[in-house]
Amino acid sequence: MMTMLKAMTPRMPRTEHVADHMVAMTQTESTNSLARNLVDADALGLTDGGHGGVPVAVVAADMQTAGRGRLDHTWVSRPGESFTVSFATVAPRAIATDESVNGWLQMIAGLAVLDGLDKAISQCGARPNQPDCSRTLKWPNDIFVHGLKLGGILAELVPLSLSQADDASDASGADDASVMDGASGVGGAGGADNMTDRNMSGESAADGERVAIIFGIGLNLNLSASNLPTPQSTSLQLHVAGLPDGAVMRDMIAAGIVSSLKRRITMFIEDPQGQSAALRDEAAAKSWTLGRRVEAHFVDGGTLEGEAIALNADASLTVRTDDGVEHVVRTADVGVLPR
Template sequence: ETQTKGRGRLGRNWFSPKYKGIYLSLILRPKILPSHTPLLTLMHAVSICEAIRENTGLSCQIKWPNDILIHHKKLGGILTELNAETDLSRFVVIGIGLNVNNDKKTLAAGATSLKEQCKGEINRAGLLQEILRRIEANYFIFQKKGGEPIVEKWRDWNTSLGRRVRVACQKEHIEGQALDIDADGGLLIRDDFGLIQKVMAGDVVHCR
């Protein structure tokens, strides 16, 4: 029902008021290479978008790699943490935070909630059930067929491809046109020198 130390990417705080949002962590034990872990972030983002559309009729967008948007405002996000050996993932923790019945006055600038978008409160239990159902279905696909079907679904929901983006990575900033994501879930960017660069993690800003 709440979190006392909710956090997002790069250790940022995630405000988690009681009885308002959906906050959960899932532990998965996929038999995949550590380099394929970003595909699980994409898979959960797709599952959330599918569940919200089924439950509310709203269409979300996914901003690479982990933000769920509605009308370009942030609805929630996904945090993926990996425990792995050299060539095999031991387990992956998927953290999900969604603004569901949060009041507009409590939301950060640039954020929104399903309550604000639907002009009324949402049944959180029903939405959570649908999210888990979609995750289970997409995880089954991922295990049986690999990442390609998930990547195709992600492309249908994304709002990053085709845009000019700026990505803050650990040691540099990359700016250019977001072209696609590859089979590992990495973002492919054509920079201003015409070079194609692959980004596996970073903060993305849509320039236009």
């Protein structure tokens, strides 16, 4: 008989210490939806400026009932088992809508998740159950362990309201958020066009204009093998022994992600082109996708199968099919096939 834990409001003192603003809920439909509403209401302090880099606000829930993923996938979490946290920050609109570099924004989020996981595991003295227990990135937006999905990331671009624009010299002509569904699941090569058309009203951006970016991150922390949602998924405690309870681990991981996001996004804003090259090398080294046979599923129903051979300068993926033709994949759900 399965016992359902009671949802509790997250206590996250480590995260509160490093974040610029923190909102914790016992239960919500979606932390990304809540974060978006709070951004719209100017309730996250994103225009106040951040300490130690760009501002990063955190919205966490112990349980979410209608979480969303890329391509309309859903994520329903139960109390005490999952990490369901959204991180909101700001970036110049010119960078967020530049298809030559904005694909790296979600790669930054993915690398920040790996940073948070590694730091938390090290801090609590936990140890892997197997010698090779590295955490990797599956293009475009998933966290993998031992070839299994530990979690995923959904990023959304949210135009700041006119009242916020007045405070921060930002002017956006749109009201709705957009899922940034490009090369890396966030904007990216090819994805920025849809995002701009739907949400930026075709206006030119001045250097000082900023937009909010929300990274919704979901991780399986404490699910038993029998409760995993799919055979291709996994949970952290199945690979690492000696972890603290889920509430403590959630706080430790989130604090690490905040610190990493502040550092990485601040550096990216200062030098997008230079950081893109460095991120490409780092993401390629931590990629579960490159060098493996993959199948890309496109929104129009089409598929493409071949070997993932390169992570490109704009964060898109090159797949070589069996006939030797190389295809650049910018917006797709890419699965790694069994060897």
